[in-house]
Amino acid sequence: MTRVYLSTDPQADELLTDDRFALLVGMLLDQQVPMETAFTGPKKLVDRLDTFSASAIAALDPDELLAAFKETPAVHRFPGSMATRVQAMAQAVVDDYDGNAEAIWTASATDSNPPTGKEVLRRLKALPGFGDQKAKIFLALLGKQFGLQAEGWREAAGDYGPEDAFRSIADVVDEASLARVRETKKALKAAAKKSK
Known part of the structure; x- marks a missing residue:
């Protein structure tokens, strides 16, 4: 598969291409900010957190996740609400799909x-x-872009x-x-x- 062009940042796009949870997080962040900003968000979180997966984000202390969102440059213009949403989504992926986005x-x-x-x-x-x-x-x-075959x-x-x-x-x-x-x-x- 060729690398996607969602964030316009080659490293962020490589993450989005390879990591389905990162792709899901990027889509969640895609509101009230430019598309590129939203889809760069997962790479910022990977760089700032010890581990990045649905189970790791779901289990993370909310204040630690919020701090990662707020670090400059911020992951999103509304770091508090978006950190809460990302953590809630991560928990849903863990609960309903065993952590596999x-x-x-x-x-x-x-x-x-x-x-x-x-x-x-x-x-x-x-x-x-x-x-x-x-x-x-x-x-x-x-x-x-990801070859979904669902009828x-x-x-x-x-x-x-x-x-x-x-x-x-x-x-x-x-x-x-x-x-x-x-x-x-x-x-x-x-x-x-x-x-x-």
Whole structure:
């Protein structure tokens, strides 16, 4: 698999490519900050903490995690609330998937059938900090850049599923596609403002 281009930082992108929990954390952080800032967050945490995994974050003293979030440069512009959300999500991954983030989209659903796109979306939406839109964007990211084979994932991802959508981080593979996503978001915001 080629390295993703989500943070625009080669080391951070290498982590996101190789570590599914880091990828999940990056997606969780992707709100009210630029996409690149959000997806650089997991690398900052790896550099600041002794260990970085769902089980390690879930078990960490909340004050220690908060200190790692606040260290300059901060992981997120809202370090307190985001540290709490990341820890809650890590605990959910531990409780529901034995600490294996990738199991969210690969573990057998029923009768040992792989999960469908609809089921993966349901599982993502059940995670702390993942609403409908974030879950659909992450599902599209998994399908477009991480080879997700779940049946019906494009349909479940809604507007983010089409190959040429350029609506979210799921479509960012280089600087040109990042610019296209930003243009699309700007146009959608302008249209929404105009319709009010």
